[in-house]
Amino acid sequence: MAALPTVVFPVAGMGTRMLPATKATPKELLPVYDTPLLQFAVDEALAAGARRLVFVSHPEKSAIEEYLRPAPRLEKGLAEKGKDDLLEAVRNASVPGDVDVVFVMQHEPLGLGHAVLQAADHLLEGPVGVILPDDLMLGPPCLAEMADAFVPGDMRSLIAAQEVPRDRVSSYGIFDCTPGEAAATPARGLVEKPDPDDAPSRLAAVGRYVLDPSVFDTLRDTEPGTGGEIQLTDAIASTGAIHAFRFSGTRFDCGNPDGIVDATLAVQQMRNAPALNVAAE
Ligand code: UTP
Numbered sequence: 001m002a003a004l005p006t007v008v009f010p011v012a013g014m015g016t017r018m019l020p021a022t023k024a025t026p027k028e029l030l031p032v033y034d035t036p037l038l039q040f041a042v043d044e045a046l047a048a049g050a051r052r053l054v055f056v057s058h059p060e061k062s063a064i065e066e067y068l069r070p071a072p073r074l075e076k077g078l079a080e081k082g083k084d085d086l087l088e089a090v091r092n093a094s095v096p097g098d099v100d101v102v103f104v105m106q107h108e109p110l111g112l113g114h115a116v117l118q119a120a121d122h123l124l125e126g127p128v129g130v131i132l133p134d135d136l137m138l139g140p141p142c143l144a145e146m147a148d149a150f151v152p153g154d155m156r157s158l159i160a161a162q163e164v165p166r167d168r169v170s171s172y173g174i175f176d177c178t179p180g181e182a183a184a185t186p187a188r189g190l191v192e193k194p195d196p197d198d199a200p201s202r203l204a205a206v207g208r209y210v211l212d213p214s215v216f217d218t219l220r221d222t223e224p225g226t227g228g229e230i231q232l233t234d235a236i237a238s239t240g241a242i243h244a245f246r247f248s249g250t251r252f253d254c255g256n257p258d259g260i261v262d263a264t265l266a267v268q269q270m271r272n273a274p275a276l277n278v279a280a281e
Contacts, residue, residue: 003049004147004210005124009041009131010115012058012106017256026061028133030260033267037254038067039093041133047141048129052100054119059105068101070094111229117219127152128216130232132207135160136263138270139249142208146245149184150210157215157236158184160208161244162251166196172204173233175244179203187242192226192233203244205233206251215239 015027022030028038045053057064071090078087095101104118116130127150129143142160150158161175170193177187191200209232219235236242252263
């Protein structure tokens with residue numbers, strides 16, 4: 001499997017669509033059934049072979065750093081009580097010792113492109129993965145699929161793509177492309193939040209990216225675009241060699257309450273499935 005040495009997690013946003021749940025708890029730590037969104041994202045990065053995880057966060061979201069630290073007192077307490085299942089769950093939630101964890105701060109929410117750019121000084125050599133943890137992917141690990149499909153030299157960006165209803169295109173970056181049979185389709189361009197009447201397709205960019213390091217050079221020169229924010233989409237569009245990737249899993253938009261409910265029910269079913277199978281034997 002091709003590996004992605006660095007994965008960047010932009011987690012500095014304010015999560016306003018989830019208020020008041022996100023008033024004191026970062027959106028990325030909201031649980032989906034029994035596991036925070038952040039943990040799903042970290043597991044997906046590790047499955048893609050990441051050796052460095054770069055979190056672009058905000059000083060008021062220190063609970064994210066706290067979550068990723070080892071919890072010796074908790075582990076000791078669980079070990080003493082013989083709660084081995086819970087101890088394993090806590091241990092599985094930590095990042096392996098040979099994987100770097102780096103935190104950089106984005107003090108102002110100046111946009112996803114600006115957030116990703118804050119990671120520029122911390123990249124290992126090679127293509128860079130980006131995960132937006134509020135897009136939860138269940139099923140085959142999406143970023144690992146994308147790492148395998150990424151062709152350095154031919155592609156400057158490979159972006160997870162999902163068809164959305166026409167009345168939703170203005171919430172997404174939309175690909176200008178003609179989807180074919182292959183999982184990775186070249187795109188002529190990518191337009192941020194178009195009017196439904198002007199949208200070049202209904203194929204939307206969702207929260208997984210594999211980027212050639214040259215995208216970071218473009219980002220440095222990218223002016224604020226839609227909404228006065230520095231858009232990742234704009235930098236990707238001007239770097240060129242864009243590809244849309246049809247992933248095989250299922251995406252849940254956990255940036256809003258209904259998405260969290262749908263994802264929770266799906267994870268509940270996943271967790272209960274082994275027990276049901278045993279019962280059926
Ligand atoms: P969203 O558009 O979902 O923004 O950002 P948000 O602030 O998290 O949520 P709402 O819209 O207010 O409810 C997508 C991802 O990009 C990150 C967010 O943390 C989220 O993971 N982001 C966005 C940043 O890190 N910085 C930004 O300036 C903007």
